[in-house]
Amino acid sequence: MKHYLPLCLICLAYFTSYSQEENVEYSDANEFVETFKNRITAKLFYVNTYNSYVFSDRNSNLSFDLEPNKQNRIGASIAYDFLSLSYSFAPNFMAENEDNEDSKLFNLDFRLFLGKWMQELYYNHEKGFYLTEKDNDLNFEVYLPKTAAFKIGGSTSYIFNENFSYRSIYNQSQKQLKSAGSFIPGVYYYYSKIKLRADNSEESVTGELKSFDVALNAAYYYNFVPVRNLLLSAGGGAGLGMNHSSSDDEDLTSLLTELNFSLAVNYDIGDFFVGSHFNYLILNHNTDRTTYTEDNIPKFQIYAGYRFKASKKMVKKTEELKDKVNL
Template sequence: MGLRALFTFFSIAFSSFPNIAQNITDSVDVNQPKYKRIYPNVITARVFFINTSNTLKVKDRSSNLSFNLEPNKQDRIGVSIAFRGLNASFSFAPDFLGENKDNENSKLFNLNFRTFLGKHFMQTFDLFSQKGFYIKNNEVNQYFPKTKNFKIGGATSYIFNEHFSFKAITSQDEKQLKSTGSFIPNITYFYSKFNLKNNSPLNEVNSSYYSFDIAFAPSYYYNYVPSKNLLLSAGVSAGIGLNHSKSRDESPLTTLLTELSFRTSATYDMNNLYCGLHYSYLSLNHNADSASQVIDNIPFFNIFVGYRFKAPKQIINTAESINEKLKLKN
């Protein structure tokens, strides 16, 4: 996974921050309620290492036969920027990370986007585009370099407890001061398209499959603050919904969908400098056709280091104008 290069990368990043990490908080508009501290006029930026993928497991419902469609995984580094609940990130796969060196002709593009509307609503958006998959089971391990997968979707969530800070977990433009949790119901939805293709003249394969998932998934998250600068967070959700899918050789099928996900994270916050890690796992389970079942898995691992900067006045004034028009509060 290129850990030596990864640790070198973050050591350089850490060493460049302490000299400028002092006395900036005093110049920033900071609210200090009992449960969380809000930084309304700062831009939070981070650099990160990420490992994520979208893997499918296909099982025959009448036997124990199954196989995995695993992408040629890549380690990635990237940057993200957040301001007043708007959070966007971009990452790429450099060749100097060890796991990327044998990924000939494979590609992975992943885009994450998150925004908060008012005190309670949260909207997330995810996009995966992958090329290059292994088909694996106990007997087969074959690489299909031209096989592609595309997935787009997200979730609309409602955070019941306004004292609970999801921003303290994801974007660090808030800081949780006191331990608390919240019930968070979610509506999740994904569109996926999978093209299984291999141009081998001896064993030509060319098939396609698409699906649409929608589910209602209640969840509970808890932020634990054991000390002034440390935040530990965990959450789990379980949901039920519908999947509509179709393959080239089968009629369209609508079946029951189950969803299970969990997230855990740790963040260390020192003045305006922060660092941490996240791990999450999403699993969607449904029937793909009359004979098979699909388990759609999205693991996500992230290590990051970041810094809070005072936002320019022009950006602050624009945000205030938009809030007034939409009647939103920070």
């Protein structure tokens, strides 16, 4: 029954918006951006995301990949004002999900927009990894079902150009009407923990790595609008910072380099929209005095959605709630 929840979310969006009133404002636009006020945005989506690692020995060409047993997920989300709710699951009919071998993935990734400030929060927990070495004579791959990795963090960014809409890329609560770009500086921060288990015992830990990353980033994004209803977006950035890693053998603080880039396309047909979004974050640092680590977080999403007009009663109740919590 839980797999019917995506459909329930869409139905919820429809019924909570069924009765509209003429005196409720549903759109506000200038030359560059249209904001869909008092709208419920409902989406169905397919998403593939994971967190993988590459450990390279500085004194040789030995390199190991630690990559999770990946899962394709489908789900649904609804968003209204500052509230949002989503659910996704990994169906067995997708080819990549047929051999999960008890692997697990739990992921949260969302953004909060406060004026020109953008706050991203990220949580990821994975269990079940493949350890591979392909560049040398060893050339092996082993599955570690009890190995687990955990990451939490996010970023805080500032969007300089108010004519550039990041919301049109991320949650479609705005629409870019005319091409615009913006410089977006920010700070990234993540805490990660890997528990490497060589056998099937939950208690047997072969090794444990803890890592804390913080980096200042400079990025630029551009939204290109070739025709009124089509949006093409691209952007990227780079940053420098510090990593502190703690393993069974030693603690080490080293230089952190950060790279990220994003591509997106969105097409509107009235209140209906379809699109896709791809972004990639790479964190590079030393784990210990002989090991160099690449920390990779790709995410690819395809979606289709609709913006419903909220009822006057719902708009009123939401404003009362915002007044009570001082939003």
